[in-house]
Amino acid sequence: xxxxxxxxxxxxxxxxxxxxxxxxxxxxxxxxxxxxxxxxxxxxxxxxxxxxxxxxxxxxxxxxxxxxxxxxxxxxxxxxxxxxxxxxxxxxxxxxxxxxxxxxxxxxxxxxxxxxxxxxxxxxxxxxxxxxxxxxxxxxxxxxxxxxxxxxxxxxxxxxxxxxxxxxxxxxxxxxxxxxxxxxxxxxxxxxxxxxxxxxxxxxxxxxxxxxxxxxxxxxxxxxxxxxxxxxxxxxxxxxxxxxxxxxxxxxxxxxxxxxxxxxxxxxxxxxxxxxxxxxxxxxxxxxxxxxxxxxxxxxxxxxxxxxxxxxxxxxxxxxxxxxxxxxxxxxxxxxxxxxxxxxxxxxxxxxxxxxxxxxxxxxxxxx
Ligand SMILES: *[C@@H]1O[C@H](CO)[C@@H](O)[C@H](O)[C@H]1NC(C)=O
Ligand SMILES: *[C@@H]1O[C@H](CO)[C@@H](O)[C@H](O)[C@H]1NC(C)=O
Ligand SMILES: *[C@@H]1O[C@H](CO)[C@@H](O)[C@H](O)[C@H]1NC(C)=O
Ligand SMILES: *[C@@H]1O[C@H](CO)[C@@H](O)[C@H](O)[C@H]1NC(C)=O
Ligand SMILES: *[C@@H]1O[C@H](CO)[C@@H](O)[C@H](O)[C@H]1NC(C)=O
Ligand SMILES: CC(=O)N[C@H]1CO[C@H](CO)[C@@H](O)[C@@H]1O
Numbered sequence: 001x002x003x004x005x006x007x008x009x010x011x012x013x014x015x016x017x018x019x020x021x022x023x024x025x026x027x028x029x030x031x032x033x034x035x036x037x038x039x040x041x042x043x044x045x046x047x048x049x050x051x052x053x054x055x056x057x058x059x060x061x062x063x064x065x066x067x068x069x070x071x072x073x074x075x076x077x078x079x080x081x082x083x084x085x086x087x088x089x090x091x092x093x094x095x096x097x098x099x100x101x102x103x104x105x106x107x108x109x110x111x112x113x114x115x116x117x118x119x120x121x122x123x124x125x126x127x128x129x130x131x132x133x134x135x136x137x138x139x140x141x142x143x144x145x146x147x148x149x150x151x152x153x154x155x156x157x158x159x160x161x162x163x164x165x166x167x168x169x170x171x172x173x174x175x176x177x178x179x180x181x182x183x184x185x186x187x188x189x190x191x192x193x194x195x196x197x198x199x200x201x202x203x204x205x206x207x208x209x210x211x212x213x214x215x216x217x218x219x220x221x222x223x224x225x226x227x228x229x230x231x232x233x234x235x236x237x238x239x240x241x242x243x244x245x246x247x248x249x250x251x252x253x254x255x256x257x258x259x260x261x262x263x264x265x266x267x268x269x270x271x272x273x274x275x276x277x278x279x280x281x282x283x284x285x286x287x288x289x290x291x292x293x294x295x296x297x298x299x300x301x302x303x304x305x306x307x308x309x310x311x312x313x314x315x316x317x318x319x320x321x322x323x324x325x326x327x328x329x330x331x332x333x334x335x336x337x338x339x340x341x342x343x344x345x346x347x348x349x350x351x352x353x354x355x356x357x358x359x360x361x362x363x364x365x366x367x368x
Contacts, residue, residue, distance in 0.1 A: 034093040035366040036222070038112035038168040039085075041098055042139050042215075043226075044177050045118035045335060047085045050076035050100035052118045057131030058312055059118035065306050065321045066331075069338055076100065078118060078314075080305070080321070080331045081338030085114065085171055087345030088224075092169070092366060101142050107153070112168065113146050115139035121177040122208050129188050130181060136174055136211050140218075147218060165219035166278075169365060172212065173226035175265075178204055179258055180231055201260035209268045216276050222365050224348065225269055226284045227262040229336075230255045230291075235304050236313035236333035262287060266358055273359070280368045283358045284348045292353060293343050301329035308333040 041047050045059060053062045053076045060076070061067075067074035069081035077083050082090075086097050098114045117134035119127030127133045134142070150161050182189045183200055191200060212223060231237065232254030241250030262285070269283040290296055305328040307319035313333035315321075322328055331337045336344075347353075351361040360368075 034095075036092055036167055036169050037164055038110060039089055039092060039094065039098050040112050040143065040168060040170045040220070041085050041114040041116050041173075042136060042143075042170070043085075043116035043173040044120045045078040045116075046176070047083055047114065047116035047171070047173055048076060048078060048100070048118045049083065049086070049097065049114050049116070051102045051114070051116060051134060052076060052132075054102065055117075055132040055134075057119060057133055058314075059127065059130045059133060061118070061314065063317045065315050065319060068321060069325065078332070078335040079338055079341065080325050082341060084173070084226075084341045084345045084348070085116075087342050088171060088349060088362065091345065091349040091362075101139075101146070104146075109146055109149060110153070113143070115142050116173075119177055119181055120174065121182060122175055122204050122211070123178050123182060123191075125182070125189065126177045127181040129185065136208070140211060140214055143215070143218065162219050166221040168220070169222045169224060169362070170215060170220045171224045171226070172208075172215075175204060175208065175228050175261060176231050176258075179228070179254065179261075180237070183257070184254060197257035198260055201257070201264050204261055205264040205268050208265065209272065212272060212281070213276065216272075216279050221279050222368065223272075223279065223281045224284060224362050224365060225265065225281060226348070227265055227286045228258045229286045231258055232256075233301070234313075234334055235302060235308075235330050236310075238302060239310070239333070259287065269358065280365055282360060282362065282365050284344075285355055285357065286344060288353070288355045289344055289347045293347075296329060296340060296343055299329040299337075299340070300327055304328070304330050304333045305337060306332050 052060050061078040062074050062076040064074055067077060089098055098112045099108055101113050101115045104113050119130040119133040120135050121127055122136050124135045124137055154161055183191045186192045195203060232251040237254060238251060241247045266283045269281045272281045305322040305325055306315035308315055315332045325337055326339045328337050329340050347356045349362045351357045
């Protein structure tokens, strides 16, 4: 009896020594190595890195001066440099940015694919006045194509796709166009005559929850879901609302509607964590991050950096830009500059305040 106990204790000691050794090695390697095997991205122009380049649409940005601060120049990113998801990929230790679905081929899909599309929304009709775009539902279909390809690749290697996917991070950042290119364009879309802002937020929250649940069914387990920014305050909306008290009421009206979506989304994230027990869902509080960043508060935010079209809000092809781009919040009249993207991504990855990410940040999501 006594010798049995001693044997057991010896085994336990050996096992715990081995485990702590492995842990030490793991932590020593962290920060340099890629923290998750792949990163999938779903969203709109804030994340698009080239999916719209060959679509018939006004929502394109593969021309100068877009990409002026990006090593490869214009790529279809709607900003001067890197996007929020580019920074997140860097922070997670990826060597390369996540390729767009439109051009991703072969083994590179194993590190993840970006499905985001400018003008796209949660709702299928959103953005149709801009031309073609890849709605969230179509992005989910494209993801299924990627999964088929992954399964084929692994057929020979007999590795479980499901186990692999369960370690990957899925960034979902969509919904701004359901407001700017739908609800608040009553001349083209009927949604504002059908729903109050509160009802519309619930409709969008319901649909996005279903889309996230579909992703979970396809094998996703780690989700970072971004709330929407204060899109009433972007330069094109400010100028279309006009100045004076009516102008600020118009801006507030849009920001208030979007905040209903955000509050609902956060509680959906809590419900999804409860309902889908193998999943981890994180909500990123974009408006909270924007309103509490001293750096962002110091930037010029009422005008665009590039010379922008007053109708589309996008940079005029080969138009001029400001030279001090890190002092401007908006590159064109809609999209944030690289410096703003770095602040959002930095606090989504490693929260500075408990309200930045709920229930925890992307650093913890990667380890979860
Ligand atoms: C706001 O706009 C409405 C109509 O668009 C106008 O009747 C009203 O006088 C305006 N109010 C102010 C304070 O400008
Ligand atoms: C969670 O499950 C409950 C009960 O089945 C359901 O009513 C609710 O819609 C689910 N919530 C989400 C966000 O999926
Ligand atoms: C986002 O953060 C702000 C500022 O910290 C906070 O007031 C707000 O309640 C948060 N929003 C959500 C939906 O958690
Ligand atoms: C932008 O803000 C600055 C300072 O706050 C102001 O001087 C300028 O007139 C504003 N420009 C526009 C176009 O509103
Ligand atoms: C940026 O540079 C322009 C001239 O190129 C100048 O007018 C503007 O005041 C500068 N903005 C800031 C925030 O320094
Ligand atoms: C293609 C192939 O060899 N598939 C096998 C992979 O391993 C599982 C068991 O782990 C088998 O059930 C499959 O037949």
